[in-house]
Amino acid sequence: MVMGSHIVVGIRQFFEQIGELSFFFGRFLKEAIKPPFEFSELLHQCYSVGNRSLPLVGITGFIIGLVLTLQTRPTLEEFGAVSWMPNMVGISIIREIGPVIVALICAGRIASGMGAELGSMRVTEQIDAMEVSGTNPFKYLVVTRIIATTMMIPILTIFGDVLALYGSFLVENFKGNVSFQLYFNQVFDALSFGDLIPAIVKSFFFGMAIGLVGCFKGYNCKKGTVGVGVAANTAVVMASMLIFILDFIAVFISDIFYDL
């Protein structure tokens, strides 16, 4: 009985969150097209989201390319299909692993950071102070951050993809004596615009989801300093879940186009 009521409460809270998030997104769309525009803060956020994530995304991408190639090589060797390695790694990284891994890393770094930053601004009344200073805090804090993540995550994804492919090339060069030109010729031969475009398009949505959830959790933070921790934590969980859901939808839609 008690467990049943917990489930009901949980389901109700889930749908409440979805409703509030949708309302928050609607407000973002409305405020984003209305002047005045906060260009300098947008640039600052792009720098913060993009430039400061470069080392993390770069190192992770490089290691993933390296590990993926090392792990896959023995299996391909068994079937005498090592020459397919650049094709396989290229397609899997560009189409799926690159965008999802970069988005998940950024969800951990950026969504939690935004959740904590806006949350602490909320509980220390900095957002109220901004409001009485004649600033629309939603526009200044939320709109700029969501646009910044939407623009920066695709760029970070491309950067991560390039380093992952380079990591994979290093293994192939070391183990199979494959030249740089041969390796990347094969990668690009295997890829088509049908692989690149959906990957880039979905990373825009991943970026938007990361910014949206991080800002939503932080901006609506309650219950003092405990609430700040909760906002940061739940922002990562919710953003990661949203990334997987969006990825599923993106794959589903791109599959329909492939079939046509």
Added chain:
Amino acid sequence: MKATQNITSVQQSRAMPEAVIAIKDLRKSFGDNHVLNGFNMKLYKGENLVIMGKSGSGKSVMIKCLVGLMQADSGSIMVMGKEVAKLNRKLLDELRAEIGFLFQGSALYDSMTVRENLEFPLRRHQKKMGNNLDTNSLVMEALENVGLAHTVDIMPEELSGGMKRRVALARTLIIQPKIILYDEPTSGLDPITSKEIIELMLRIQKKYQTSSLIITHDVDCARVIADRMILLIDGINYIEGTFNELIQINDPKVKAFFK
């Protein structure tokens, strides 16, 4: 005796200049918790009005309704002749340019230096302040007013609690407001720093001829600064008068504040 019957104005006959803030029958509830139950007050030009009440009595809610940070359930709030609830965003921002708000926890932007904290409202209220602003001299003047010119390029985290409060006061002053709202200006400060802040508030009021609304439960602060006081009890203005008048009232609810 009902609380509403207890409302006593000790100084009804006193002649007052024009009211810059007039609150009439203000009500605000959070679920079943009725915080404000028909609160009334007037702040007159050039006066220091102290509102005292227990924690959770609705003082901060009232002050937030005043600047449009919260919406009241009913009642009217007139600030400088304008009904706050009826203003659109643009007009509300124009009105806010005339009101300084000192937050309880200072609310300095911790990602900005002291200079950037002070420049922020200046840029936002450019319409009032004009386009050809000498921001540097205005920032330095505001900081000199609070005796902290040397902190201009440091981050708020490097300041003590009292210094933060003074910088927040400088940020409030920089837009040259006609009304200043102080939300617990001395809370969390030691007695010496509290005294410094109170003296600073008095100096500023004298220099800029501002009208001040001070929310506090610090009796020492009220004694020094108040021209007039209102006790907010049970969501209403229970009693009002000068400090000396109120300490002589023989009502247990009133006496509890001055023990």
